[in-house]
Amino acid sequence: MISIYARRRSVDVTSKILMGAATAIGVFFLFWILWTTLKFGVAGIHWDLFIKDTPPPGTNSFGLRNAFVGSLLLLSISLLIGVPVGMMGGTWLAEYGFRSRTANAVRFINDIMLSAPSIEIGLFVYAVMVDPMGHFSALSGSVALAVLMIPIIVRTTDEMLSLVGSDMREAAVALGAPNWVVITKVTWKAARAGILTGILIGLARITGETAPLLFTALNNQFFSKDILHPIANIPVVIYQFALSPYSNWQQMAWAAAFITVLFVLVLSLVARWFLGKVQVPK
Amino acid sequence: MKSLRLTAILLALSLVGLAASAQSTLTGAGSTWVYPLVAKWAAAYQQNNGVEVNYQSIGSGGGIAQIKAGTVAFGASDMPLKPEDLSSAGLIQFPTAVAGEDLVYNLPGIQPEQLVLSGSLVADIYLGKVKKWNDPEIAKLNSGLNLPDMDITVVHRSDGSGTTFTFCDYLSKVSPEWKDKVGANTSVSWPAGVGGKGNEGVASYVQRIPGSIGYVEYAYILESHLSDARMINRDGKIVSPSLKGFQDAAAHVDFTKAQDFYVILTDHTGPDTWPISGCTWQILRKNAPKEMNLAVMKFFDWGFEHGQDMARSISFGPLPENTVAAIKSYWKKELGYSL
């Protein structure tokens, strides 16, 4: 018996050390990358970034106002499209479709789309929106981003709802609550941390996406909030500026990357804060 | 879900005031190479004339595709379209400015501009035939240098690029073997080496790998202080890259005589001519609305007239005077109207 206990204990301790080490590796790379972003990014941080528009090359000026506004607009519209569609789609799979053939087919297509290269999503939206409309537009950029985001939300919503235990649902149904109330008030609520994680992962993913925007929202060196025309946005600005020879552009690319990371961090903290203690039970 | 409700409120607020503000905006897209120049002109033009010219670098191929699809007011390409392709697609093209590129290297103990290369030698290096830095072919041109016994690592652009087109076009002109085996295009099937994304990618490989050689745009060499090589030009003279060298290449070509300005600036005569010079073309649609074409023409006309110092400040060479005049008569001839 002793040997069994000793073995179990040593397995347990070794595993804990390995898990801790895995976490340490993850955190180490995170800090390394963050440190890089911080080191190069802070050098470019300047008040002008927020009040002036992207400057031409070979000057000493800074400015990203147009890109910040454009990106916020793009993200807002894609959230408006992506969150309801993604959540409802995932809800259908988990609450109505179950393991039916149709539901599995939808899951299957959804999973395939998770790894379709984002540039192809951009091309698709180009073909169905930009080409018929005759010009690039912020709206088509948002649609492309939403299409990228939806599969992630669908999948996590589906997974999370499926894991909610049946007892709470049964209790709600027993109280006479109709289906939609059970889903919105009970299951969504029980799975909200997971669903929110899905939305945040989706949002984080599209925040830095460059390829699908190149052929949809394009970019704009001037300030615009017209959603039917090309709009400035952070990812394309980072892409163009980081690969350019001009030092003011390169610095702004790093500053923009730094602010993007900060933005998603703050967003995720605020969202978690709103959710209260659901995140870590026990 | 409180956070969702909050997000919704924030979204609603941000969408307020989205009334489409009708500005006079022109959209152009294409070549990455010319992007800094057009961006610089556009910023100044907006201040002077109030017209926004939004140019985006999506690549020359993208620029050609977009102007054909009519989603932009003008496209830009580093590789000129052949006159027959232009006429079949109902397009016209004109040059904007000249620029150049050069080879950069990472060789311990050898200073910038110390290394001298010839076109056929560069072709042999990129073909993988010359593998070592102390190869007799290199030593022959650099008798004073202490060349190390080191492998050559060839670095090229991985993304399709006008820089690659110009480079390969030059090698095709000076090396029959290159022309036969590789050819010239915005991306080619490289016989050797590694590919870096953009100028930045090539430059960082070259800075990192001892014994490496790569090609980047002249503006990039100036801004990043890379070790660049001198080249032997067609007249047999050893030259350093310079704006004057690029302009001499343009001056020794008669742009005005070529149909649709279809001339490539590599490997031309002239004592100071830089052999790997290039140019960017703007492309318009003949049947686009007249006001739109006029607005684009006005912008470039303004650039040719007022933008040349700006061009020089970011290492672009102005076009020769007679070429600008030829562009104006070309507009008149091809479109039937002028400024």
Add this chain to the structure above:
Amino acid sequence: MSESDVVSGIEIRPMSERPKSVGRSWHLPADFFFHKAAVFAAFLVAGVLFATIIAIAFDSRTSIHAFGIWKFLKSSEWNPVTQTFGAFPFIIGTLVSSAIAMVLGVPISFGVAVFIAEIAPVWIKRPVAAAIELLAAIPSIVYGLWGLLIFAPVFARAEPWINDKLGAIPGIGLLFQGPPMGIGMLTAGIVLAIMVLPYMSSIMRDVFLVVPSSLRESAYAMGATTWEVAWNIILPYTRTAVIGGIFLGLGRALGETMAVTFVIGNSNTLSSSFLMPGATIPSVLANEFTEATTKLYVSSLIYLGLILIAVTLIVRFLAVLLIRRLGRREGAAA
């Protein structure tokens, strides 16, 4: 549903046993519309995504016509000048770089998730969880620039060591030989592993946390160690979702564009070593798409994208088989 079912790992779909609603009549229209909205959303998702696939297939027709299927798949020649195109090096590059990412990323993600859900004291959970999730917030181009400018030089210094040690092993040694450039297939795999870490670990952690505490507590009450609870109780209960999370990560790795392009070295010729440059389907698309001028060239690039979708499809089938197989085996053992 009894706890023993759960422990023995029979697939759990509690909702399939959900009793039918007996809501009052005025609720029925609301119920009806909610249901229809959900159906609509699900089919919109499938429809849009399906349309994308159709559009991609349609746009590759020129190339399919010119090169056929088998010839395109096995040909290694990719030459824009002569307009001959073949996908083989890119298919291999995509599979190999993603495989490296999974070999490195899955154990680490699992470790992180278990650490956060089961091991770490409460005061450490939140910051670590938030920190790992932050990895997902970093734009992929930043991974690319970091990989190229910061990581590759450091890694290049480790490569001679890899050459000496791993390269000397007969057989697999070939995989680890090459000049110390710091870029190539292995670097791409490592960067991808870091990129997919937050995706996989946050999903695993979330599903670990929704495991009913009654299960966990009864196991602990029986004297199980933390590891035993994680491995024998939590993992079987959440298996489908964990595999789902892994495939989300794999999907991301297969389709990642910008970061890979910066660090993989972009060579269109296949090499036997992980340390040599290679290319993936998305990296070729990113590199060449915007400059592709001829119809056949563009179409061949889109064809590559279609192949990537097919690769994902096959991988996905394997996943479904795997989940079924696991379920059956554990069911039989119980």
